[in-house]
Structure formats: C-alpha cells, structure tokens
Amino acid sequence: MKTIEAEVLVIGGGATGAGVLRDVCMRGYGGLLVERSDLATGTSGRFHGLLHSGGRYAVKDPSSAKECMDENRVLRRIAADCIEDTSGYFVTTEKDDPSYSDLFVDGCRRAGIPVEEISVSAALNAEPRLSPRISRVLQVPDAAIDAWKTVWGCVRSASDHGGRALPYHKVTGILREGDIVVGAVVEDRAGDEVRIRAGFTINASGAWAAQIAALAGCGGFTILPGRGIMIAMGHRLVDTVINRCQMPTDGDILVPIRTVSVIGTTDEEASDPDDLRILQDEVDRMLADGETLVPGFRQVRALRVWAGVRPLFKDEKAESSSTREVSRSHRLLDHHDRDGVEGFITITGGKFTTFRRMAQDSVDIMGAQLKDERACHTHEEALPDSEERTYYKLGSRLAAREERLHDEQIICECELIGRRALENAMQRRGSSDLDDIRRTLRLGMGPCQGGFCIYRSAGILHSLQRIDAASATASLRDFLQERWKGLHPILYGDGLRQARLDDWIFQGLLNVEQLQS
C-alpha cells in the first residue's frame, strides 16, 4: 500500500475543507486534503449561491447574522472575482406579516448589517419583474458567490503555499495509535488503498462529519441532514437577490447568479446525507413560491433542479423535531476534550458564507492542541484572480469572447466556452470525467444542458489522446445520465422541447445508446 506523509490532513473538499487547507498552509504547515468525489460536490456545490449579508438570520439568530456580515466583508475583500455585487432586497409581499419588517430592521442594526429602506417604486424600477404587490423593501449587502470558483481558488491559494488536494480519494478508515489519530486510509479512483500518515487530522466533512468521526471512534453527536431543493431558472429574472421579509421558510429567496436565477429552498429532514431525491411536491411548491416573488415565474424555462443537504449539528442530548430550528452556527468538536482522542478535530455546521471563519477557528484549536499557536492570515491575502479586487460582472465572459470571436471555436454556446479554455481545463484537471470539466468551466450548464457541447467535448477529449474511444463514450453517457437526474423533474415548456431535441441527438442521430462503453 502506498503511503503519503502530511503534517496536517484535511478530510472534505467543500468550502470548509478547502478553507482549512488554505489556512493551515498559510500558517506554514504542510497540508493535504482528501475528498471522496470532486471538489465542491457535497453541500458547497449544491446551494443557491447566496453570499449572506446576515439579514436572513437578523431576527432569530443575531450571532449568526453578525458572523455572516463580518465574513461577507472579508470575502468581498479576498474573493472579489468569485462575487457578483448584486445587493439584496428583503421585500414584504402580500403573503408576509408586515410587522416582521420592523423586527428585521432592528435585528440588522444590532448585528451591524447596513440596512436601508428604499421606496417600492424605486425597487420596481430597478427590478421590473418583481411583484408589484409588495409593500416594503429593505436593502442589505447580499451578493452572489460562485462556489466552485471560491473552493478552487482556496485550493490554488493553498497550493501556492505548498498544499495539495486529492479529489476522488475516499476515506475508508482513520488511523489511530492508542488515543492518537495519526492519519487515514483512503481509496483512490482506481480502487487502490492509500495510507496517509499525518501529524494532525481535521475532519471538515460537513454533513458526513459524524460518519468520519465514527471511523475514529468518536461519537456522541449526529448531523441531521436537512435536504433542500433549488431550481435554476433559464435566465436572470432579477439582478438583485430577493428575499421575502419574513421568518426564513421555503421558497423565499431568489438569487441571480451567472446567467441564471436560482430559487430556494425547501427543508426536509433526511436520514442519509447522500439522499438527494427530488420530490414532485417540492418542485410544485417552489414554482408556486416563485410566482409570489416574480409574477409569470411559471412561464419561465426551468433549467435544472438539484438537492443539497445542510449539515445541522445535534448533540445527542439536545432535542429537536424540526431541522430548521437547529442552530446554523458552526460547531467545532475538540475530540481531545470530548473523547480523549488527540490529533483530531471535527468542524461542521455553518454556512458557505462563514467557511473562512470556520477554517480559522479550526486551525486555532489545532494550534492550541499542538501548543504551536501561529497567526491566521487568510482574511488578508486575496485568492488567485481576485488580487485586483474587482467583482465579477455578468457579461464579462461575453466581453472576453467578443474580443476573440473570430479566433477560435465556441464549443459551449450557452456558457460561451471556447476550445482553448476547454482543452486547457481538460489538460489541467487531468480528468476524463466531463462532469469534472463542467464544474471547472460551467460546461453544459446553460439552456441546452449539454445537448450540443457534450458530443463535441467527448470528441475533443478523445482527440487530446487522454483516453480511448470507449472511455470517451462512457464519459459522454455518464454526463447525460448525471444531468438527467436534475432535468426530468422540471421538464415542461421549452425545457421539455429542448430535452426531446437532445434525446433525438443522442439516440436518433448519434445512436450512442448502442455503443458499448
């Protein structure tokens, strides 16, 4: 069995894990991250893309609200290229209790969230598709954040500081010597076992944290997976994040991100964090809720639906029946104090917005255990591509494309991906999995959902001589099957027409179903 040495092992390749990796590396430790799948495919790649101002928690969870606002400021400083500065409205619709908005303003002020009332007519002027039946609009510094770009940015930053991430390395065991955790055993993509010896192990596996901790013999807590669905609508219905001004509930937020608008979310208690089923009833509720925010919502083409799980922490002694009532603040478990196990901590819970803070707290605890306290600098140094501190702007891809319009092929017309960018990503990722390439570039994420670009991409992947025809064909088929999961529950209108055309392309025209992979 191959053995790798690392000073600090980070388990989990979501935002928290990537943040922890970056933090330990910036503090001068040799960090290694392992993730069972691709980076940001668990909860981090499955949320709506909201960079919280904290407004959503202003009334019922003031400390979370303040933490969100603090981190919102930090991320705007260090990850500007991942953020679109959309701003956010909290609107009182005809279905909301009007008295909540005063509580909201008080909550924001207490949490240090800049809040400003704007007139309904000014809001409708800025967002003409918004329901005219709103009675009050409060503006806060919400924004949209690209999860994949952020997570990859943290990993790139970590590698600049000597760190390394291994996607598709699944932890199958935690190595213990007596009461000390000394690393983990992982299984790579080929199914081979690799032993990782580490001086310290940080479990940042989010909704899967209890499963990992149990491998180390540490228990006494559970993670309640709160499953929620989100639907990406075919274009930008709004350019500002829209929240309903009420106690957080289902279907009350619409986030404009990249070329789409994402409505979220539901909250169903799941028993397994890998249960990502999408119920028809949830889809129907989400579409109806969209209509409350944006009249005509149901006529808009839905692109895709997906489910994500929130990691909601529950200590065995606490009692709760509804997952939404469990604290969303993050939890740090020092297994030395809890279980008498050294060299191992667990960080879980929290929100995407606060991932950097979670990482900082984790590494501080590690330093305390190791009696080697080093200062954190993750809030000071910008992520790669964010050094200029200019926000991402919708249309920047188009502007760049227009400059090169006659120089190269556009392989994915929906997301404006050129051939060179695609080939570079394929070489850089070293992956033959078109779904990995999708996350890197947003390949196949637009209205045609891969109908045109995926045959092209499979052809290009094969022509780069990275893989044989059987693997390229398998990758194409796997991509289509994976996309299908998030497509068929929302296929109606033009989306359905497109899906039938795509089906004709792959079955009728290319007949890929008949190709053995």
Place this chain on the structure above:
Amino acid sequence: MTPDTVVIGAGLAGLTCALRLTEGGCKVAVVAAGAGSLHLGGATIDILGYDPAVVTSPAAALGSFIRSHPGHPYMRVAPSLWAGALEWLRARCEPLQLTGSLDENLMLPTAAGALKPSALAPRSLAAGDLGSGGKLALVSFSALKDFYPRLAAANLNRAQPGPTERVEARAIDLHGTVAGEADPGTLRLARAFEEAAFRDEIVARLKGRIEPGERVGFPAVLGLHRSPEVVAELAERIGEAVFEIPTLPPSIPGMRLHALLNRALRKAGGRVVMGASVVSSASHNGRLEAVSTDTGSRRSSHGARDFVVATGGVSAGGVTLDSSWRFKESALDLPLAGVPPPGTERFCADVFGSHPVSRVGVAVDEEWRPLDADGRVVYNNVRVCGATLAGAEPHKEMSGNGISLVTGYAVADAILRS
C-alpha cells in the same frame, strides 16, 4: 381562393400530405409556425430500427411490431400503402437518389461511430452503409466542431452490436481554418463545398492519403443544393466512393430534403404560409370550419373542407406541457392520449429509458380522425399525421421520419378517397 384542404405544419408529414393531395387535384394551403423538424432531424427515412433488438428487415418485422404495439401510428397504415409511400418519396426526391428499401435496413455510421438502421437514405449517406462491412477513411476539418472522425473511427473499429461484417475505419484530419474562418459551422462548409476552388483545395490536400478500396466519409456538408454534383465530382477526382455522415443539427441533408419537397409543392400549385401559428379555430356540428393564424403582423382565417394536423410532437411544439403538468395539442386543443395520470412518472430514471411522455399524442380512428377519451371522433373533417400521433417512441424505435412519411402519405390517401 378557398383551399380544399388546409395542412397545419410544414415538416415531413405535412409536406408529404400536402404534396400528394396537390398532385391528386386538391387545392392545398399549408400553414406552419416554422420550417418543421427536417432541419434538425435529418434526411434518413427510418421506418423501424429496433424492436427492441436491431431490425434487419422492416418489411419482415412490421407485422409483429404492430401486433405488439397497439395504438402505434403504424397500426392504422394499410399494408398496401407502405411500399407506395417509399416509392412516391423516391420519385419526388430524384436528385437525392434515395437508396434502400423496406426489405433491408441500411446500417449507417453515425458521427459518434455507432451504426444506425435506416430503411431509406439519400445516396450520399447510403454510400456509407456498413451492412457488409468495409474500409472507411473519415475526413474532417479541425475547424468543424460538430464532427469528430477520430472518435467515430475508433468506435466503429470496436465491436458493434448488429449484423455487421468487419469494419476498418481511420480518420484524416484536415487542419487549419476553413475559408478563413475559425468556427465556420456546417452551413458555411456546405456553401464552401459548392465553390470549385474549395473542392480543388480539398482534393489536393487528400492526394495520396486515400488507400485503394477505402470509402471516403465526410461530415454531411458536401454542398447544400448542388450536393449530388459535389459528391459525384469528389468521388471521381478522389477515385474512391465518397459518402456523408450526419453531424449535429442543423442537418444539411435535412435542409436538402425540405427544400426539394417545398419546391415540389409550390411547383405543383400548393400554397405555403410560413410563420403562421394557429391561434384559434371555428367549428360547427362536429366539423372544423376554419383556423385562424397569427403571423405577428396580422391574423388570417383559413377555411377549407378538410384539415390536416401535422404540427409535430413535443419537440416541434405540436404538443406542449405547462408547469402545472397539463399537456395540450397546440393547434386545435385536440384530446390527447397516453398522458401519464397525475402522480405517475412522466419520465423514467434512465436517460435512455422508455419515457411515458414520448407516447403522448392524438389517438385516431382508421380514417386518421382525432378521437376523444371515449373513442368518439372529435371532428369529422380533421385528420392527424406525423409526430402529433399518439403511441410511438420514435427515438427508441428509430421510426421518426418513417412515421411522418407513411402517415402523411396515408392521410392524403384517406382524403383523396373521401
């Protein structure tokens, strides 16, 4: 002039029906929202490719296929019509030299390197038939993003299910831009191939690179409307057989077929109104009296003795589904059959599975007249053909253009008989 028949839809089914009616002496007006699906779907006439195993001979397989698929559009096609429909189309598309028959499916290479069973195809495509195996050289242009000959050749060389003999395929990449463009697209290439200078360049670049006995496969861009001459010239100058493989949409062979049928219809005296969606209709005593179309600038009413619905299925917009999961026939709001009951699956989990949605359409009687849920005729003078009909899974059966041709032909037959 009030037409005898109004045909709604200008795809293969609508054009077939309209042209045959015109030839039969009817005054016909075609009103259509768009150009139909030939531009997307292509020009192969797939009658029956899978049941569910690959079908070698549609003529031999149709009987048992129809018996095991009650409600399928083929059920209503009189056995005497099949061969006539194919011969009729062959004669109308003489320049394309449609090749093949009901007796034996061609096995045509696809751009992914699979084999696809088709009964009838333009000669330029049929020349790539691999039913008896063969040696292929697949030529493409690195500037064309819709065709990957290396992938196709490598897949063709792997074991394929179906009745094929030994296949040996290889790829020849022609690098560089095409006509100075980095991203020319199939239509641009098709036009380039109609220029003698461009053909000279291609022939020169292939000189010495083709081995004796190799058939030379190009993406289906060998000319737009002059393709027979282009293909013949290339074959002569290269010295080996030349064929085409369909690319991603738009389909150049589909455009050729569409243009031929359209021209034939106009020449025969048929009238075609494009960009005209049917927005309402008027009926009296079980007869449809007129349909109103909206062309953006104005509304027009079209009255006739007979009406034909050939608007296509879900992909063409002939059948729609809204976000409350209500299916609707878009032209006349005809009753639909095969609609999955509320709470049941519209699709199955396998992307290539048998999706209930594919079978949704209009059920008809033996005269092709629309039926309601109780089996009663909705309009005595309306007939339905093509992908609007219920009961088929054209992508899985490989029967798309076959259904459109044969039912369009049969509906014209029914109207002419009445």
